[in-house]
Amino acid sequence: MSVSIIGTSHSKFGRLEDKTIYDLILEAGRGALADSGLTGEDIDAVFFANYGSMDFNNQSHLGPFMVEIDPGLRFKPCVRVEGACASGSVAVYEAIKGIESGRYKNVLVVGAEKMTSLNGKGVTATLAKASYMPLEGEHGYTFPGLYAELGKGYMAHFGISEEELADTLARISVKAHTNAMQNPLAQMQNGSNMEYALHVSDKNPMVAYPLKLSDCSLVSDGGAAVVLTTTERAKELKDKVVEISAISMMCDHISIVEGKRHNWEHEAIRRAFNKCLDETGLTLADINLAEVHDCFTINELVIYEALGLTEPGKGREAVLDGSVFLGGRLPVNTSGGLKAKGHPVGATGVSMHVLAAKQLMGEAIGAQVEGAQNAVTVNVGGSGGTNVISILRRVK
Template sequence: MNKNVHIIGAYNTKFGNLEEETIYSLYEEAAKGAIKDAGIDVKGIDAVFVGNYSGGSFNNQEHIAPYGVNILPELRHKPMYRTENACASGTSAVHMAEMAIKSGKAKNVLVVGVEKMNSLDTKNTAIALAKASYWEKEGAHEYTFPGLFAEYAKGWMRHYGYTLDQLREWMAEISAKAYQFGAQNPLAHLQKARTKEEILGIPDEKNPMIAYPLRLHDCSLISDGAAAVVLSEEARNGSVEMVATSSVSDYLNIVDSKRGNYFLEGAAKAVQEAFEQANMTIYDIQVAEVHDCFTITELLIYSAIGLAEKGKEYKALENRDVFLGGRCVINPSGGLKAKGHPVGATGVSMHALLYKQLTGNAIGVQIDNANAGLILNIGGSGATNMATILKRSKK
């Protein structure tokens, strides 16, 4: 289990409302793109892991992993697995692929994340996503995911004594940062830059309340897309090493839960475990792709990853720590808020784009002298928490 695992190739499709694409075409584009980028013979792939949240709900296709054989007949009779862990389905696939290599079961593994979401109307999409909650206590009582993460926003304000106006300012700044980065990412779902002042000035009818206190511009997007990476036991010039991986589970529900609603405890523990594995701290990380499914989530992530104290997460904004040129640039891809959030693809996309970032081939904004990066992918309302630390491989 001491083998080093490296990302040797990656690919990310365009994210958005991709009317001409299907779950099959997205899977194919990402898989073939990553293999080409890695420069590896298809026959050298020993296994395939596919992150997909709910192809059954969105596309009437739950059993999706073996479609890899249809795409690449050379992989016939190779093992293929689908992973589901809500919004962390993609990182689950990456981590399981890493385990396959470390265990000696495989030398090279293809990981694909895919979701084609824009096939249902808004109501049925919300229902499909709510199935990632604790249905009996939450989804069945008409809690949507904006409503679940609104519990964090209300809990944080109540616990630390902040006002709605203060929170709106900080959330608008996070949203504006995402839009600024997304505008420079040609693969992003949203590519229109906005300032904090512009967001705060949007009329209520164009920025409606989705679940108090979260408005439309506090929410990530319903997106189609796919991403893929190739993992290998062998480093090569231009590869990136997975120096740490961690997964932490917590109570499934946030409503009436034993976990707090003002701090991302599971996320913080996952990140801390990854730092301990790598013998690193947040001060060794120059860039991170984190799970900004809502603006409140990113705000709370600042304390979870160690950029700010609990209750003073806004300091990371005030100090410009998370912006371009800051101590640890957060979501230069635009994040879920602007790049998009095709659920099963999200975690793989984080790995794919951070790989590109660390090899100096960023899609969009390039962070100068970035040597190490952090990924934090969250499933459900904080029930699944997965962290990865990537670092340029030693040549």
């Protein structure tokens, strides 16, 4: 059973002062429904992705709030899933299984997060609850600190110098900001430059060595949604059809500091991506673009290696030879990524699927990768505990 995307919506990401979590949900859900041409009556189930509304918005149990998107959704199953910053792709994954089970024909997936409501106070503490608190959060680790562990582990394991890593990460950061300048929905559209991103300064402080502010993604509000159906039905309904040809979810030990998994690589991403390749019969060379989880620039670097774009420890090569830039062999985060597009955590995975689908339809939100046929999305929760990889393919 093959599943395709027949409707998408994507809000502006950023500090959206006049939008509540409820607004973000309703707009995303109604937008994708309208884009699909279906009504609420046609939808058999809704999946909602959100990480922290219990803290951020003093509101949980938002599954049934999906009923407010459209009167036709009353008495439908509406399930909230949470997988930290991978919640969005987990929702897509569950939705696909729902269609594969034969229970559903058409499914709506909504991801939304309203993070700026705390006005900066406590956002980091709320996010830290996605770490393993007894060994991480309770010892003062926040996510910059946990991804700093990945950075330090990467340098130590592969013998990468501080200077070399800083240069690589700065290039990844500048790439994100440069790409975001073409994305009207991106949170940061003013660009960046190596002079800023490479050096510690008042405006670019060291947040958690070796990660500077320029290596960190954003605190954002935003929503995104997709409508899914069988590929067979999608081809009847739409002129352009993008299939989710494979999706794989793999969990690993929640803690990166405990030592049960390596702090220099993402083995679960490598395995999950290879599973997707096996299922589709594709190779990396067939993939034309990637939207990956650059919550911190070091993570994008390590993901290059998990995807097999370079040998382990050699991710820098993909930056230096231009592979991951627009026009390269695998443009990564043409949207600006979490770094510059923004990272409303529950929406991020759904956003990745929207962005990849729009690229493959030739209707990119931002810079278009011409003639792209296949895309990959890589969505990570926590420091690598939850990992969801999708391969999307234009099939009509």
